[in-house]
Amino acid sequence: MRIGVIGYGYWGPNIVRNFHSQENSEVVLVADRNPKCEGRLKKVYPSIGFTTDENEVLTSPNIDVVAVVTPVWTHFELAKKALENGKHVFVEKPFTYSVAQGEELIELADRKSLKIMVDHTFLFTGAVKKIKELVDRKELGDLYYYDALRVNLGLFQHDVNVIWDLAPHDLSIMDYVIAAKPEAVVATGERHLNGVEDVAFITVYFPKHIIAHVNVNWLSPVKVRTTLIGGEKKMLVWNDLEVDEKLRIYDKGVSMSTNPSNLHQLLVSYRSGDMWAPQVENIEALRAETAYFLKCIEENTRPINDGEAGLRVVRILEAADKSIRTRGEAINL
Numbered sequence: 104m105r106i107g108v109i110g111y112g113y114w115g116p117n118i119v120r121n122f123h124s125q126e127n128s129e130v131v132l133v134a135d136r137n138p139k140c141e142g143r144l145k146k147v148y149p150s151i152g153f154t155t156d157e158n159e160v161l162t163s164p165n166i167d168v169v170a171v172v173t174p175v176w177t178h179f180e181l182a183k184k185a186l187e188n189g190k191h192v193f194v195e196k197p198f199t200y201s202v203a204q205g206e207e208l209i210e211l212a213d214r215k216s217l218k219i220m221v222d223h224t225f226l227f228t229g230a231v232k233k234i235k236e237l238v239d240r241k242e243l244g245d246l247y248y249y250d251a252l253r254v255n256l257g258l259f260q261h262d263v264n265v266i267w268d269l270a271p272h273d274l275s276i277m278d279y280v281i282a283a284k285p286e287a288v289v290a291t292g293e294r295h296l297n298g299v300e301d302v303a304f305i306t307v308y309f310p311k312h313i314i315a316h317v318n319v320n321w322l323s324p325v326k327v328r329t330t331l332i333g334g335e336k337k338m339l340v341w342n343d344l345e346v347d348e349k350l351r352i353y354d355k356g357v358s359m360s361t362n363p364s365n366l367h368q369l370l371v372s373y374r375s376g377d378m379w380a381p382q383v384e385n386i387e388a389l390r391a392e393t394a395y396f397l398k399c400i401e402e403n404t405r406p407i408n409d410g411e412a413g414l415r416v417v418r419i420l421e422a423a424d425k426s427i428r429t430r431g432e433a434i435n436l
């Protein structure tokens with residue numbers, strides 16, 4: 104599989120490295136409008152071609168897959184042109200800048216029997232794979248809530264707010280783990296420095312009383328990457344900054360019943376059992392993800408992080424932006 108990569112800024116080199124090091128693929132051409140990127144690329148990969156004209160990648164007959172690693176507002180045009188030229192597309196998160204754009208790309212890819220993979224990198228981490236396994240086998244019982252905190256100081260983006268920058272990670276993980284269709288979104292946030300929201304809180308309502316919350320913030324003095332998932336049977340804490348025990352499962356919970364001799368009296372019992380930290384696979388997520396994309400193309404299967412998965416995240420992002428403008432009106436999905 105011959106890969107062309109568009110965008111060699113901060114994230115592009117990771118995509119180049121991972122596609123280039125797979126056994127069954129090689130990166131043949133990298134495009135970036137910034138000519139300074141050529142030196143950085145050639146120093147590591149002298150054999151990979153470089154161009155400042157992305158159209159060379161998009162139209163080259165020697166390229167099977169185009170990876171779009173540019174800012175979100177460029178994803179649609181680049182991915183559309185790649186699909187029109189018969190290329191499979193690996194596109195960065197967030198998939199597109201609007202639901203309408205995402206729907207158009209999915210329709211185009213389906214019509215041309217091409218694959219789209221959206222880089223929801225976290226789905227391929229050992230921690231998220233383990234969480235998904237635990238939730239699917241009902242280790243936590245029925246879910247009550249999903250609560251994610253992703254805060255640090257910067258990096259300020261000028262073209263998107265903190266929601267479009269940081270929340271796609273948590274929303275894609277939430278979408279994968281909860282696997283139910285969300286019903287409504289409420290979001291609040293504020294702008295302090297450069298005209299886009301730098302602090303934001305998103306609440307997502309699901310059926311069966313499941314509620315999710317994502318707190319994203321570029322103005323935090325400390326970096327925190329912690330997610331709590333509460334279930335009827337057990338509760339889980341995922342601290343992605345921990346080296347050894349990223350996941351901890353707590354056998355804690357609450358049950359309530361009424362006192363048989365006094366039906367107005369509630370009997371509350373708290374359960375506080377063991378805590379354990381399951382083994383989490385230590386893999387480079389992007390390496391597993393790029394290998395999986397090549398396999399999906401080869402075997403003609405649909406990736407778990409396909410265009411539809413990307414679109415589900417964009418739908419929440421778009422609703423969150425709308426809700427923020429009214430200081431928290433609930434937007435039905």
Ligand SMILES: NC(=O)c1ccc[n+]([C@@H]2O[C@H](COP(=O)([O-])OP(=O)(O)OC[C@H]3O[C@@H](n4cnc5c(N)ncnc54)[C@H](O)[C@@H]3O)[C@@H](O)[C@H]2O)c1
Nearest residue numbers: 110111112113114115135136137157172173175195196224
């Ligand atoms: N999956 C992840 O964990 C992860 C991490 C970081 C960034 N990203 C995503 O990667 C994308 C790029 O982010 P970044 O931080 O690398 O941005 P960046 O600004 O550092 O790099 C983007 C590069 O794209 C180039 N570019 C822009 N438009 C172009 C065009 N039309 N043709 C050719 N080159 C063009 C720019 O010159 C720049 O070098 C974003 O969508 C971002 O959300 C994903």
